[in-house]
Amino acid sequence: MTGMISTEQIRKTLPTVGVILAVGTLMSILGPYDSHNLGVPGVWLYWTGLMAIGWISGQVFTAWLARLYPDLTPLLLSLVLATLVAIPVSAAVIILQAVMGPAFRIIQLPVVYFMVWVVSVAVTLVSVYLDRAREGQGESADTGTATPGPALTGKLPPHLRRARLLALQAEDHYLRVHTEAGDGLILMRLGDAIAAVETLDGARTHRSWWVARDAVERVSRGDGRATLTLINGVQAPVSRTYAPKLREAGWY
DSSP states (O other): OOOSOOHHHHHHHHHHHHHHHHHHHHHHHHOGGGGGGGOTTHHHHHHHHHHHHHHHHHHHHHHHHHHHOTTOOHHHHHHHHHHHHHHHHHHHHHHHHHHHSSOOOGGGHHHHHHHHHHHHHHHHHHHHHHHHHHHHHHHHHOTTSOOOOHHHHTTSOHHHHTSOEEEEEEETTEEEEEETTEEEEEEOOHHHHHHHTTTSSEEEEETTEEEEGGGEEEEEEETTEEEEEETTSOEEEEOTTTHHHHHHTTOO
16 A cells, blocks of 8 residues: 655645635526525635535545546536435435424435536546546657556546556455555456556566556565555565566566
């Protein structure tokens, strides 16, 4: 797992935080569904809070869907994601309404969910397609920079696809992909993943590990074996099989 949050991760999150605050502010000004009755700053906290819950839920469900169903089309991904995200957001709306009073009647709950779902569909459609567009622009712009092949990146959650690749770790039939933005577990063989990163400067260090050379922060030795500590704090072992080639290549 990852260690401390990097400056790069914070930088990538700031635009999202800005969007949440901007949309929350806009909704608080419009004050739909009589939310303006909450006054200031209540109406602003109400809408920005709901936006934040939706975003956090979206991140969780996106990672889950990418792991279980990596080949979903953008349209289908948006619809499934919106259906899932609408559940916790609707629950938050219902709970808040019950606290503020009067509570929704049971017959009104499907209507509440439907209204939240409609908004979720619009938001997820835009975000998913914008994400794919940015991904395509990034691939075309990085003409001088080697990047992992789509066979690997296509299986990763959206927030990891453009992140700097640090290492690949085999875990039974799964593969843990370590990046600068975090790690993700996908269904893929290590051999196939290594083929997808052949343009990157890296090497196999162990039968279960591949490491990017520029991800190594330091090398330590113990019991006659070396261990590579990566910039995210993860430690990758070096087996006796691969040690000679790594020493020849000047890794340590």
